[in-house]
Amino acid sequence: MGRGKLRIYLGAAPGVGKTYAMLSEGHRRVERGTDLVVGFVEHHGRRRTQVMMHGLEEVPRREVEYRGSTFSEMDVDAVLARRPVVALVDELAHTNVPGCRNEKRWQDVEELLKAGIDVVSTVNIQHLESLGDVVESITGVRQRETVPDEMVRRADQIELVDMSPQALRRRMAHGNIYAPDKVDAALSNYFRPGNLTALRELALLWTADRVDEYLQQYRDEHSIRSTWQARERIVVGLTGGPEGRTLIRRAARMAAKGSGSEILAVYIARSDGLTSASPKELAVQRTLVEDLGGTFHHVIGEDIPGRCWSSPAGSTRPRSCSAPAAARPGSTCSDPGWAPPLPGSPGPTWTSTSSPMTRSPRAAGCRSRAAPGWAAPG
Numbered sequence: 001m002g003r004g005k006l007r008i009y010l011g012a013a014p015g016v017g018k019t020y021a022m023l024s025e026g027h028r029r030v031e032r033g034t035d036l037v038v039g040f041v042e043h044h045g046r047r048r049t050q051v052m053m054h055g056l057e058e059v060p061r062r063e064v065e066y067r068g069s070t071f072s073e074m075d076v077d078a079v080l081a082r083r084p085v086v087a088l089v090d091e092l093a094h095t096n097v098p099g100c101r102n103e104k105r106w107q108d109v110e111e112l113l114k115a116g117i118d119v120v121s122t123v124n125i126q127h128l129e130s131l132g133d134v135v136e137s138i139t140g141v142r143q144r145e146t147v148p149d150e151m152v153r154r155a156d157q158i159e160l161v162d163m164s165p166q167a168l169r170r171r172m173a174h175g176n177i178y179a180p181d182k183v184d185a186a187l188s189n190y191f192r193p194g195n196l197t198a199l200r201e202l203a204l205l206w207t208a209d210r211v212d213e214y215l216q217q218y219r220d221e222h223s224i225r226s227t228w229q230a231r232e233r234i235v236v237g238l239t240g241g242p243e244g245r246t247l248i249r250r251a252a253r254m255a256a257k258g259s260g261s262e263i264l265a266v267y268i269a270r271s272d273g274l275t276s277a278s279p280k281e282l283a284v285q286r287t288l289v290e291d292l293g294g295t296f297h298h299v300i301g302e303d304i305p306g307r308c309w310s311s312p313a314g315s316t317r318p319r320s321c322s323a324p325a326a327a328r329p330g331s332t333c334s335d336p337g338w339a340p341p342l343p344g345s346p347g348p349t350w351t352s353t354s355s356p357m358t359r360s361p362r363a364a365g366c367r368s369r370a371a372p373g374w375a376a377p378g
Contacts, residue, residue, distance in 0.1 A: 001115075001116040002116060003113055003114060003116065004112060004113040004114075004115070004116050004117045004118045004119060005113075005118045005119075005156040005157075006109070006113060006118070006119050006121065006154065006155040006156055006157075007025075007118075007119070007120045007121070007155065007156060007157040007158075007159070008092065008120075008121050008122065008123060008152055008155045008157070008158050008159070009021050009022050009025075009120075009121070009122045009123075009159050009161050010122075010123060010124070010125060010152070010158055010159065010160050010161065010203060010206075010207065011122065011123070011124040011125065011161050011203075012124075012125055012160065012161065012162045012163065012196075012199055012200045012202075012203035012204075013124065013125070013126075013163075013168060013191075013196055013199045013200065013203075014124060014177065014190075015168060015171060015172060015176070015177035015178075016161045016162060016163040016168060017161055017163065018122040018123075018124070018161040019041060019042070019043070019049055019090055019122055020048065020049055020052060021122075021159070021161050022041075022088055022090065022120050022121070022122050023041065023049070023052040023053060023056070023088065024052065025120055026038070026056055026086075026088050026120065027052070027055065027056070029086055030055070030056065034085050034086055035084045035085040035086070036056070036057070036084055036085065036086040036087070036088070037056075037057045037058065037059050037079065037082060037084040037086075037087055037088070038053065038056050038057065038058040038059065038087075038088045039059055039074050039079045039087040039088060039089040039112070039119075040061065040073070040074035040088075040089050040090055040091075040105075041053060041058075041088060041090045042090050042091055042094075044177075045179070046176065046177070048176070056088070059074075059075060059078050059079050059082055059087075060075060060078060061073060061074065061075055062074065062075035062078070062100075064097045064099050064100060065099070066097045066098055066099060071097040073096050073097055073100050074089065074105065074108055076101060076102070076108045076111055076112070077101075079112060079117070080111070080112070080115055080117075083115075083117070084117060085117070085118060086117070086118045086119070086120060087112055087117050087118070087119050087120075088119075088120050088121075089105065089108070089109050089112070089119055089120070089121045090121065090122050091105060091121075091122060091123070092105060092106045092109060092121045092122060092123040092127075092147050092151070092152075093105070093106065093123050093124075093127035093145045093146055093147040094145060095144070095145050096108070104147070106147045106148070106151050109121055110151070123147055123152060125199060125202055125203040125206060126139070126143055126199060127143055127145055127146050127147055128146065128147065128149050128152060128206070129146040129147060129148050129149055130149045131202065131206070132146060134202065135199070135202070138195055138198045138199065138202075139190055139195050139199075141190065153210065153213075158207065158210055160203060160204070160207045162200065162203065162204070164200075165193045165196035165197050165200065166193075168191070168196055169187060169191055169193070169196070172186055172187055172191055173187065232261045232262075233261065233262045233263075233264055234251045234254055234255055234261055234262065234263050234264070235264050235265075235266055236248055236251045236263065236264070236265040236266065236289070236294075237266060237268075238265055238266065238267040238282070238285060239267075239277065240267065240277020240278055240281055240282050241277075241281070242281060244265075244281070244285045245284070245285060245288060248263070248265060248285060248288050248289055248292065248294070249288075249292075251263050251265075251294070252292040252293075252294070255293075255294075262294065262295075263289065263292060263293065263294030263295070264294060264295055264297060265285065265286070265289040265294055265295070265296045265297065266297045266299065267282060267285075267296075267297070267298050267299075268299050268300070269298065269299070269300050282298075
C-alpha cells in the first residue's frame with residue numbers, strides 16, 4: 001500500500017474561499033465516482049460553506065471534554081476505519097484539544113497519508129512556520145497555530161486561492177466571513193488594505209518559489225540540461241570595484257518591481273589568479289547582496305560570458321543584467337537600455353550600466369580595464 005497524495009488549497013488570507021474550493025473539488029470527485037468523505041470541515045457559520053457540505057458523506061466527529069467544555073475534533077480512528085479513497089480535512093494548522101492522539105491536525109493528516117488515503121486540505125499563508133516573523137511584522141499579530149513548511153512543500157499539488165484586497169474587504173463588509181458584530185473591528189485591523197496586499201504578495205511569492213522547485217525537480221527527473229527561460233533572474237556583474245554596491249542596490253530595486261525576481265551577484269576571477277579586486281570590498285558586496293535577499297557567486301574563468309551561462313543562474317535563463325559600463329569591451333557612456341544579444345543568450349537583454357563613483361561621468365565607461373569582470377545573464 002503506497003502513501004496517499006496530498007492536495008492543499010493555500011489561502012492568501014482568511015475568507016478568500018479555500019474551504020469552499022476544497023468542497024467544490026470534493027463534489028467534482030464524487031461526481032466522478034470517487035469514494036470520498038469529509039474528515040473535518042470548519043464552516044465558521046458561513047451559509048455558503050454549509051450549503052456546499054450537502055451531499056458529501058461526513059465522518060462523525062470526536063467529542064472531547066476539556067476544562068468543563070466540549071470540543072469537536074476529527075476522529076482519526078473513524079476515518080482510518082472507513083478507509084475512503086479521499087478525505088477532506090480543513091485547517092491544516094489547527095491545534096487539537098489536549099486529549100487527542102495528536103497535538104496538531106497536520107499530524108492527523110500525516111497518519112491518513114501513511115495509511116494510503118488521499119487528503120485534500122487547506123491552510124492560509126500566515127500559518128506557515130517560516131513566515132511567522134514576517135506575518136507578525138505585517139499584521140502585528142503573532143500566529144499561535146502553525147504548520148511546518150516541509151509538510152506543505154511535500155504536497156503533491158498546491159493551489160493558491162487568491163482574491164484582491166478590495167474584493168475581500170467587500171466580502172467582509174457583507175458579512176460573508178465574520179459575524180456582523182466583528183466586521184468593523186476586522187476591517188480596521190487585520191483586514192486593512194495594506195495588510196491584505198502584503199499577505200497576498202507573500203502568498204504569490206511563496207507559491208512562485210514552489211513552482212520553481214517543481215520545475216527544477218521535473219528537469220532533474222527527465223535529465224533536462226538545456227536552459228529554459230522561465231523565471232526572471234537579475235545577474236549583477238561585479239569587478240570588485242566600489243561601483244558594485246551601486247549595481248547591487250539598483251538590481252534590488254529592479255527585483256522589487258518584478259514578481260519574485262532573484263538577484264545573483266557574480267564575480268568572475270581569472271584562472272591565473274591575477275586580479276586587482278579588493279577582497280575586503282568583495283566581502284562587503286557579498287554581505288550587501290545577502291542582506292538584500294540575493295546570492296553571491298565567485299567563479300573562475302577566462303570566457304566571461306560563457307562562465308556566466310554556466311553559473312548557477314543558467315538553469316532557467318534570466319532576462320536582466322547589470323554590469324559596470326567600464327568592464328564591457330567597447331562600452332560607452334549610456335543610459336540603461338536594450339543591449340544586443342550576448343553570446344549564447346536567447347535574445348535582447350536588459351542592461352543597467354554604472355560608472356565607478358570615483359570617476360567623472362565623461363571618463364567613466366569610456367575606458368576598458370585590463371582584467372574585466374562583467375557578468376552576462378546566466
